[in-house]
Amino acid sequence: MVEYGTLTSDELRRKKRIKLAIYIAAFAVFQTIVILVFALTVMRVKTPKVRLGTNITFQNFNTGTQVSPSFDLSFTTQVGIKNTNFGPYKYDSTIATFMYQGVTIGQVTIPKGKAGLRSTKKVTVTVNVNSNALSSTTGLGSELGAGVLTLNSQAKLSGKVELMFVMKKKKSAEMNCSMTINLSSKAIQSMICE
Template structure:
């Protein structure tokens, strides 16, 4: 009888240890795998494809930028996003816009694709800063985009998330190249 009580207490201790162990495993799983983060959206590279200064007006131009958009999904589930727009701005005013088609980024992967943006200064007539910047040979631009969608874990959990991009860059007009590309 005395040994039977000891056996029961050992069994109870094993069950308690197993429950504590399982709780720790579930807690670690919940804090790492199940934590859903917003994807990161950035410009990887940007190239000036065409640049045409106006022959009649020194403060006018047209150009095409080809930008590599990178969507980094750090989640353990895929990120499916709706179509969106990327906007290029000069001095806070939009000068170009392109569509980012809807798509899907796999779990723990970075998806890259190119977007062409046609930029024109037609909407900036009378901007004295534009004339000065074109004269200096350097044009400061910024970009904005927001990708909204859902992260899906194990085909069960779906959570709305969005990735936002805000980049600044300087266009060297003489070399037709992008300098100082910085994304937040």
């Protein structure tokens, strides 16, 4: 009878060890799933987005005619740097270039800064563009005759996304916007950013 009780005691210890091993294995699997979900969502670094704002205020608005095509514009707008990451995006100073049919007609500096985690940093810039750099104004004359002016803007922000104050990843955000200005209303008719 003593042997029978000893066997039962040994069996109980064995069952407790098996239970403990199962609990440890279940905990390890649970932790692996939590770490995997965390790595795939929070720790995934997305490329920030840079966009030109649609709220544009013109300070200077001079345009020529279809016969004598020219323009000289000065306006204030906002450049939005949208950071969807779970860490701040620190970017360096860069230049945004404004073009008419591929020819550079103006540039503006976007100062270095920081877009907070999951937020949009808005930088106000004043842009001066004119037709002095255009060698041929044949397309400009017909566009001014139609009452519109189409400009393109490009910029590339280089910076780093910092995650959990430990990991830093380099990311470059690019802006490529096309805006159509209505000359009679002196306002933005359309803005398309890629």
